[in-house]
Amino acid sequence: MSEGLAATLPASVARGGAGFTWPRVGPLLLVAPLLVFMVVLYAIPVTAMLLRSVAEPAWTLSRYAALPDDSVFINVFVNTLRTAVTVTVATLLLGYPVALGLVRARRMAGLVLAVVLLPFWTSILVRSYAWMVLLGRHGVINEALLSADLIDRPLRMLNTSIAVHVAMIHILLPYMILPIANALRQIDPSLARAASGLGARPFAAFRQVILPLSMPGVAAGVLLVFVLSLGFYVTPVLVGGARDTTLSMLIAQQVDQLNWAYAATLSVVLLGTALVVIAVFQRLPGMGSAFRINMR
Amino acid sequence: MIRRGLSATVVGLILVFLAAPIVVVMIASFSSASYLTFPPPGFGLRWYREYFGSATWIDATVLSVVVAAAVVVLSTVLGTLAALGLSKLPRALRAVATGLILSPLIVPVIVVAIGIYYAFSRFGLVGTPLGLVLAHTCLAAPFVVTSVSASLAGLDRRLEQAALSLGATPLGTFRQVTLPLIRPGVLAGALFAFITSFDELVVALFLSGSGAVTLPRRMWDDLRFAIDPTIAAVSTLTIVLTAALLVAVQMLRRRGEGLRTI
Numbered sequence: 001m002s003e004g005l006a007a008t009l010p011a012s013v014a015r016g017g018a019g020f021t022w023p024r025v026g027p028l029l030l031v032a033p034l035l036v037f038m039v040v041l042y043a044i045p046v047t048a049m050l051l052r053s054v055a056e057p058a059w060t061l062s063r064y065a066a067l068p069d070d071s072v073f074i075n076v077f078v079n080t081l082r083t084a085v086t087v088t089v090a091t092l093l094l095g096y097p098v099a100l101g102l103v104r105a106r107r108m109a110g111l112v113l114a115v116v117l118l119p120f121w122t123s124i125l126v127r128s129y130a131w132m133v134l135l136g137r138h139g140v141i142n143e144a145l146l147s148a149d150l151i152d153r154p155l156r157m158l159n160t161s162i163a164v165h166v167a168m169i170h171i172l173l174p175y176m177i178l179p180i181a182n183a184l185r186q187i188d189p190s191l192a193r194a195a196s197g198l199g200a201r202p203f204a205a206f207r208q209v210i211l212p213l214s215m216p217g218v219a220a221g222v223l224l225v226f227v228l229s230l231g232f233y234v235t236p237v238l239v240g241g242a243r244d245t246t247l248s249m250l251i252a253q254q255v256d257q258l259n260w261a262y263a264a265t266l267s268v269v270l271l272g273t274a275l276v277v278i279a280v281f282q283r284l285p286g287m288g289s290a291f292r293i294n295m296r
Numbered sequence: 297m298i299r300r301g302l303s304a305t306v307v308g309l310i311l312v313f314l315a316a317p318i319v320v321v322m323i324a325s326f327s328s329a330s331y332l333t334f335p336p337p338g339f340g341l342r343w344y345r346e347y348f349g350s351a352t353w354i355d356a357t358v359l360s361v362v363v364a365a366a367v368v369v370l371s372t373v374l375g376t377l378a379a380l381g382l383s384k385l386p387r388a389l390r391a392v393a394t395g396l397i398l399s400p401l402i403v404p405v406i407v408v409a410i411g412i413y414y415a416f417s418r419f420g421l422v423g424t425p426l427g428l429v430l431a432h433t434c435l436a437a438p439f440v441v442t443s444v445s446a447s448l449a450g451l452d453r454r455l456e457q458a459a460l461s462l463g464a465t466p467l468g469t470f471r472q473v474t475l476p477l478i479r480p481g482v483l484a485g486a487l488f489a490f491i492t493s494f495d496e497l498v499v500a501l502f503l504s505g506s507g508a509v510t511l512p513r514r515m516w517d518d519l520r521f522a523i524d525p526t527i528a529a530v531s532t533l534t535i536v537l538t539a540a541l542l543v544a545v546q547m548l549r550r551r552g553e554g555l556r557t558i
Binding site for chain 1 (some may be wrong): 303304306307310311313314315316317318320321324331332333334374375377378380381382383384385389393396397399400402403404405406407408410411412413414415416430431433434437441466491495497498501502512515516519527528531534535538539542
């Protein structure tokens with residue numbers, strides 16, 4: 001344990017002289033309260049619940065073996081993945097220009113940042129509610145289109161997949177913008193000037209210099225949005241329809257019906273999918289700290 | 297020039313997409329109509345009176361504030377201590393401890409929620425404020441740990457070493473040197489913790505029962521039946537509260553930054 005300590009302490013302390021023992025057991029004593037708290041109240045409960053997928057009534061993997069033929073599960077799983085991909089692609093396409101604008105804006109930078117952070121700090125429930133207000137049968141958009149005589153009857157927008165996608169894109173967009181803006185901000189501005197000084201047109205300079213250098217931010221944003229959207233529950237319940245069941249919703253339904261073993265099996269699949277995605281991304285260069293940025 | 301104007305327009309439209317839904321809710325909350333309609337036919341404080349006049353809304357708000365305050369205290373104390381220790385742990389142990397403490401950021405919240413519900417229901421913690429505090433602390437602590445750890449990473453360790461070598465006790469060094477320097481990170485972590493608990497719904501759906509209904513839970517119960525304009529008023533109040541907290545922490549942080557340049 002002395003390796004890391006030696007670097008941070010004066011030589012006399014690191015040698016352990018003068019009876020100064022605080023730094024040796026100290027670190028563990030400092031971490032222990034939270035560690036014990038989380039092991040008892042979170043890690044053991046979650047693990048015990050997940051184990052119900054293989055431990056009832058006796059040890060078995062039969063529930064996992066049955067999943068490929070379980071059409072309800074397959075439909076929900078495919079829908080969850082498809083939603084996550086759609087939302088990730090859309091937030092990337094919408095988020096990159098905003099991140100560029102955020103970094104390049106001079107006078108308006110404060111305003112742009114405020115507009116990005118306002119939804120970021122507004123709860124998912126409130127933002128989902130906002131989309132109910134906008135997309136409802138008598139919602140803002142329908143009323144506006146009706147009064148402009150663009151439609152005769154209200155459009156059905158709420159309780160559709162489109163509503164789920166739009167609301168989730170809105171909710172997750174800041175999670176794409178902030179890591180990309182972070183990466184863009186770290187690029188030395190003289191690189192872009194050098195590129196244009198050497199004759200690159202603005203778009204070529206962007207494509208060959210800025211875009212590659214911002215890729216760690218893009219990868220962090222994509223990972224964050226994809227993993228978060230896999231676990232969405234509140235938004236699809238409120239603005240989605242019957243066909244928009246996500247894996248999280250199916251798990252909650254199974255718990256309501258006290259099908260704990262099935263709920264646990266689905267939970268393992270959901271968690272496993274998230275971990276596989278994270279493991280794949282961790283292998284990309286420059287991704288070690290993707291989850292270090294402050295995500296909420 | 298044209299390209300520049302075009303890209304500014306695109307960014308502007310996306311920003312409108314980000315802000316508009318929230319602005320619409322805020323405007324609708326001041327409607328005088330008896331149902332939710334936009335633009336409002338007239339303005340008034342009717343839905344705010346509805347909220348402040350309702351015992352169940354106020355009870356839920358008070359419970360959410362009390363739970364979030366307890367979560368702030370627990371997670372900030374535990375999280376700050378853990379962050380201080382983590383950086384000095386041997387590498388293998390540090391990796392395991394960090395992985396466990398930060399894992400609620402990655403594990404889908406429904407999995408955390410039903411796992412905790414499954415365990416807490418055996419100990420009579422469902423439907424109690426204590427159950428919510430314990431569960432929310434697990435969700436909030438990772439934010440305190442990341443925030444304080446970031447502050448510690450930017451800390452000049454020679455300042456602590458100087459204090460120690462000048463004869464300060466480890467505790468005195470912490471109180472007089474380390475803590476003032478990492479205060480911005482601790483404050484930001486505490487704010488994250490408050491908002492994490494105050495806005496949390498999925499765990500509350502399982503743990504609230506009928507005895508500990510938080511504000512998000514109360515909003516959810518209403519939303520399942522109708523788009524009640526009272527929720528627009530509640531939403532606006534929570535947005536204003538969050539913004540006020542953010543501004544307050546930002547100001548405290550700015551004052552704290554003066555210390556870093558010593």
